[in-house]
Amino acid sequence: MNQWNNFSKGFFKENAVFTLLLGMCPTLGVTSSAIDGLGMGLATTFVLVMSNLVVALIKNFIPDKVRIPSFIVVIATFVTIVEMTMQAYVPALFDSLGLFIPLIVVNCLVLGRAEAFASKNNLGSSVIDGLGMGLGFSMALTMLGSIRELLGSGKLFGTIIYPEDYGMLVFVLAPGAFIALGYLIAFINQVKKEA
Amino acid sequence: MAKTESTLKNMVLTLLVITCVAGASLGFMYELTKGPIAAAKAAKQQAAIKEVVPGFTNNPGDEMYELTSKEGLALKLFPAKKDGELIGVAIETQTNKGFSGNVKVMVGLKPDGTIINYQVLEHKETPGLGTKMADWFKTDKGNQSILGKHPKKNNLTVSKDGGEVDAITAATISSRAFLDAIRVAFDTYTENQSSQPAVTNTSTEEGGAE
Numbered sequence: 001m002n003q004w005n006n007f008s009k010g011f012f013k014e015n016a017v018f019t020l021l022l023g024m025c026p027t028l029g030v031t032s033s034a035i036d037g038l039g040m041g042l043a044t045t046f047v048l049v050m051s052n053l054v055v056a057l058i059k060n061f062i063p064d065k066v067r068i069p070s071f072i073v074v075i076a077t078f079v080t081i082v083e084m085t086m087q088a089y090v091p092a093l094f095d096s097l098g099l100f101i102p103l104i105v106v107n108c109l110v111l112g113r114a115e116a117f118a119s120k121n122n123l124g125s126s127v128i129d130g131l132g133m134g135l136g137f138s139m140a141l142t143m144l145g146s147i148r149e150l151l152g153s154g155k156l157f158g159t160i161i162y163p164e165d166y167g168m169l170v171f172v173l174a175p176g177a178f179i180a181l182g183y184l185i186a187f188i189n190q191v192k193k194e195a
Numbered sequence: 196m197a198k199t200e201s202t203l204k205n206m207v208l209t210l211l212v213i214t215c216v217a218g219a220s221l222g223f224m225y226e227l228t229k230g231p232i233a234a235a236k237a238a239k240q241q242a243a244i245k246e247v248v249p250g251f252t253n254n255p256g257d258e259m260y261e262l263t264s265k266e267g268l269a270l271k272l273f274p275a276k277k278d279g280e281l282i283g284v285a286i287e288t289q290t291n292k293g294f295s296g297n298v299k300v301m302v303g304l305k306p307d308g309t310i311i312n313y314q315v316l317e318h319k320e321t322p323g324l325g326t327k328m329a330d331w332f333k334t335d336k337g338n339q340s341i342l343g344k345h346p347k348k349n350n351l352t353v354s355k356d357g358g359e360v361d362a363i364t365a366a367t368i369s370s371r372a373f374l375d376a377i378r379v380a381f382d383t384y385t386e387n388q389s390s391q392p393a394v395t396n397t398s399t400e401e402g403g404a405e
Contacts, residue, residue: 062209063201070213077217081224088231091239096326098319099295169364173324 006125010132016109017140017181018188023109027141028177030100034157037145039093040100041138043082045131047104048113050078052130055118071114072105079104109137147180148172239316240287240301244273247303247312248283251275255285264383266291272384281306287316288380293372295319298328300376308381309345315373325369332373337361341374346381 016022026044031037054074062070083101086094094101104110113133118126149155152171154162170176199205237256244255255273262270271287283306289299296319303311315329332341338361341351352358353370362370 058213061199062213063199063205065201066206066210070209073210073213073217077221080221084224084228084232088228088235091235095317173365 003125003128006128007132010129010134010136011139012136012192014133014136015140015188016133016137017144018185020109020112022112023107023137025103026100026107027144027181028174030097031141031145031148031177032152032172033096033149033155034142034145035093036096037141037143038138039090040097041134041141043086043097043101044104044107044110044137045134046082047075047078048110048134048137049127049130051075051110051114052118052126053123054078055114056121056123056126059119067119068111068115071111071119075110075114076105109133144177144180144184147184148176151180152176243301243314243316244275244285244303246314247301248273248275248285249312250277251282252277253279262383262387264288264379266379268379270380270383275303283311284384286380286384288376288383290372290376290379292368292375293318293320294325294366294368295321298369298372298376300373300380302377302380304381304384307345308347308385309343310341310377312342313377318369320369320372321366324363324366327363327366328369328373331363331370332360341377346378351377 010016012019014020017024017027023044026040030040051071051074055071058070058074059067079102082104083094086097086101113130117129121129146156148171149157150161152167152169154160154164154167168176171180199209241256244251248255253274253276255275258274258276260272262272264270268289268291270289273285273287274281275283275285283303285301285303287299287301289297291297297317298315298320299317300313300315302313305311313332318325318328320326320328331339334340335342338354338359341360344351350358351360351374353360353362353367353374355362355367356371358374360370360374
């Protein structure tokens with residue numbers, strides 16, 4: 001598999017949200033606005049790249065039976081670093097994502113890539129895989145966040161498109177996340193079929 | 196390179212090394228971000244005081260004192276003075292009745308207890324619902340706004356509970372929590388006025404507001 005494949009598969013063919021349906025907790029939880037979705041996606045991307053990098057580096061030292069706890073410790077470390085950094089430099093975004101930042105630890109996308117890819121491949125491929133998967137995840141979250149923000153509160157990245165009173169509140173709520181995600185997946189599947 | 200065998204010694208050693216490295220790097224990051232986090236929080240506090248009690252000339256952060264509410268919550272009070280005269284007090288209040296965890300609000304009261312303005316500092320409410328409290332109770336629409344109201348003269352509870360404030364759509368619990376935080380601030384402030392010489396010295400009409 002060449003490196004371009006490793007990178008691009010995260011966007012479409014193996015997109016975490018649209019195809020693998022991994023990481024549903026933040027996908028449904030924080031995408032009530034585009035900027036939250038993007039912030040969450042980028043935070044997850046950082047964790048993915050760094051944990052893939054470290055896991056690829058130390059994979060030979062870790063005995064098989066304790067690999068999952070080892071990966072989780074590595075992932076949790078990077079999540080805490082992201083959490084502290086965001087709190088220090090982007091407090092507003094940190095406030096709006098709140099609880100979902102520490103929850104990146106249990107995002108199965110991150111552990112999934114560490115276990116399924118980084119522990120079997122070399123350093124370069126693992127980093128590129130993490131980057132592709134993470135950016136694909138960010139793209140999916142931003143798309144979903146944009147749709148929900150636009151339909152629900154009449155805004156896009158905080159810019160008012162139409163008055164909020166005409167928005168459909170359901171799209172800001174949890175059911176709206178399921179509805180929007182369902183249609184988005186259906187649409188992507190249709191495009192894939194035709195391609 | 197050969198893969199490390201899964202013997203007990205190897206497993207214990209590996210986990211030990213990994214957790215030690217993780218712990219050390221987190222400690223390092225903590226030291227690194229401690230300053231900026233504290234600075235960001237202080238800047239936020241200063242900005243919040245400015246918003247809820249505009250026009251002061253002293254440094255309310257220096258004259259801050261703490262009070263404990265009846266519920267046992269710690270409140271921080273920042274007296275805002277203009278040329279030595281008390282124009283209001285910014286109260287960092289909180290409640291544990293939020294939909295998920297504590298809600299912290301900075302509320303500005305005039306010396307007689309009228310609400311000047313507020314700012315939500317910290318909360319863990321549902322994004323898109325409870326989070327609306329940041330602007331909801333300032334918006335002059337229907338009976339949403341609590342600005343310029345007095346917790347003694349106006350019944351500041353949500354309309355569902357017989358009050359005169361419209362709750363946030365689909366976030367009644369968050370609205371209740373928010374109003375509860377305001378009530379805690381007002382009650383604690385008025386109850387402690389007589390025992391706080393720093394406050395009563397500068398404005399004498401406060402006893403009448405009780």
